[in-house]
């Protein structure tokens with residue numbers, strides 16, 4: 157039902173546009189007699205874009221519908237309007253493409269940068285706490301501060317004099333009670349003679365620059381030592 161109605165409606169549309177064309181042909185051929193003077197250009201422009209400013213009862217509509225000059229002008233204005241609309245549509249489509257491409261390039265750059273950062277080897281850093289043993293009894297604030305970058309760090313710590321060999325837990329924490337652990341890693345000591353070293357990988361990429369503590373804890377001893385740390 158609906159389909160046949162649509163079809164007949166389309167046929168009606170065709171019929172109406174045929175009548176319009178026949179009418180236009182007659183007007184342009186001068187077979188009609190217009191009443192009244194020609195309206196101004198502004199009125200014809202409004203009529204061409206079917207402005208709501210124009211009342212259907214306006215006698216100038218009857219004139220324009222029967223005057224060959226006004227009809228010609230109207231057809232030109234309609235065509236201009238259609239082509240400027242088409243240009244606008246193309247311009248909008250072009251702008252949308254540019255935005256899309258710029259977005260894709262931005263995303264691609266962001267992702268390749270993220271990939272580069274993820275694949276970048278850890279920064280090798282060495283922290284020498286050899287002489288820190290002397291200050292064990294004092295406040296950590298009086299020790300020389302250690303600096304590390306906010307990156308993936310392969311940290312080698314030269315442990316304080318007289319440190320035991322064995323497994324160590326190394327951490328970066330917010331305070332010296334071991335709270336707010338930013339990163340930690342465990343490794344056995346290596347070294348020759350009295351000097352013990354421990355190397356761990358710490359991921360400090362999420363750490364905001366500021367003051368932290370570096371802690372070392374011997375697995376059996378379980379006493380943690382905290383050293384002031386600056387993350388840059």
Ligand SMILES: [Zn+2]
Nearest residue numbers: 194223225226
């Ligand atoms: Zn006219």
